[in-house]
Amino acid sequence: VTEDSSHIQRNFKNPEHAQKYAWLWLKSIERKISEGSTEDFGPWIKDLKRLHDSPEKLMEVGEANELVLRHIDRLAMSSFVTDFAGACGEAPQRVKDCPPSAAEFLFYVFLTPANCDALVGDLEERYKIIRKRFGARRANFWYLVQVITSVGPIVWAATKRLLKAVSGLAVLVDVWRRLRS
Amino acid sequence: MATNDNLGTFEQIILTSLVILGENAYGATVHEKVEELAEGSRSIGSVYTTLDRLEQKGYVKSWFGDPTPERGGRSKRFFEITGAGQKVLQQAMKVADNMVTGLREIGGLV
Numbered sequence: 001v002t003e004d005s006s007h008i009q010r011n012f013k014n015p016e017h018a019q020k021y022a023w024l025w026l027k028s029i030e031r032k033i034s035e036g037s038t039e040d041f042g043p044w045i046k047d048l049k050r051l052h053d054s055p056e057k058l059m060e061v062g063e064a065n066e067l068v069l070r071h072i073d074r075l076a077m078s079s080f081v082t083d084f085a086g087a088c089g090e091a092p093q094r095v096k097d098c099p100p101s102a103a104e105f106l107f108y109v110f111l112t113p114a115n116c117d118a119l120v121g122d123l124e125e126r127y128k129i130i131r132k133r134f135g136a137r138r139a140n141f142w143y144l145v146q147v148i149t150s151v152g153p154i155v156w157a158a159t160k161r162l163l164k165a166v167s168g169l170a171v172l173v174d175v176w177r178r179l180r181s
Numbered sequence: 182m183a184t185n186d187n188l189g190t191f192e193q194i195i196l197t198s199l200v201i202l203g204e205n206a207y208g209a210t211v212h213e214k215v216e217e218l219a220e221g222s223r224s225i226g227s228v229y230t231t232l233d234r235l236e237q238k239g240y241v242k243s244w245f246g247d248p249t250p251e252r253g254g255r256s257k258r259f260f261e262i263t264g265a266g267q268k269v270l271q272q273a274m275k276v277a278d279n280m281v282t283g284l285r286e287i288g289g290l291v
Contacts, residue, residue: 114256115258118208118255119208119225119226119229119258121209121255121256122208122209122212124252124255125209126209146224146225146226150227152224153227154230157230157234
């Protein structure tokens with residue numbers, strides 16, 4: 001039993017809950033597809049079906065399932081998680097080897113969603129490598145340092161864009177005033 | 182597009198990283214290569230903002246790849262140096278080379 005599988009057992013103490021979780025997500029994805037969603041759900045549907053068909057077996061396996069769970073956790077709306085928790089009496093917890101998430105929202109404030117997604121994905125990719133090589137403590141420290149030192153340049157770039165827009169507007173107002181006078 | 186723009190040191194490092202990485206140049210690999218070339222830690226935020234600036238100048242182009250499970254379903258943003266970027270980097274390399282040659286001639290520093 002690996003650390004990863006213990007995470008899954010901690011998330012879903014009861015295999016029926018894992019099964020229900022997968023079933024609810026399959027239904028949710030089917031609904032999204034019927035509503036015309038263009039997102040490619042193919043790999044996730046396959047994994048969710050596996051999880052749904054044999055939850056006990058899957059709970060013994062490690063990393064592959066963790067990625068599926070992490071993805072569906074990321075997609076999960078808080079209301080869905082609350083409903084699930086109410087129905088089953090337990091809620092899926094945060095995956096153990098995820099980087100600290102509290103800082104991520106800072107990027108979403110100042111960057112476009114696509115750009116932010118790519119940046120957070122890059123951080124997560126390198127975080128996993130560092131965690132594997134040097135352990136969780138060092139990886140967490142690296143991640144936090146990256147977030148803190150990244151905020152400055154990103155905020156500054158956003159401020160410069162804003163100032164440019166404001167100064168452009170000021171020029172337009174000035175031109176308009178001159179034309180009127 | 183600026184034609185006689187002087188590149189900053191960090192911009193030169195990033196453009197050099199893109200040339201070295203080729204088709205495998207996306208955020209994480211560029212960040213890693215920049216730290217390797219600069220011999221020190223750099224924030225990924227500064228790498229991204231510099232890449233955005235270089236894209237605005239027309240020296241870099243970028244596009245988003247497909248989401249992958251390894252990154253928790255997030256997409257990669259790939260980068261590529263443009264012809265104008267190569268030209269301006271070559272110019273910067275030439276200036277650096279001239280400086281090295283000049284210092285060698287007087288036997289100083291290098």
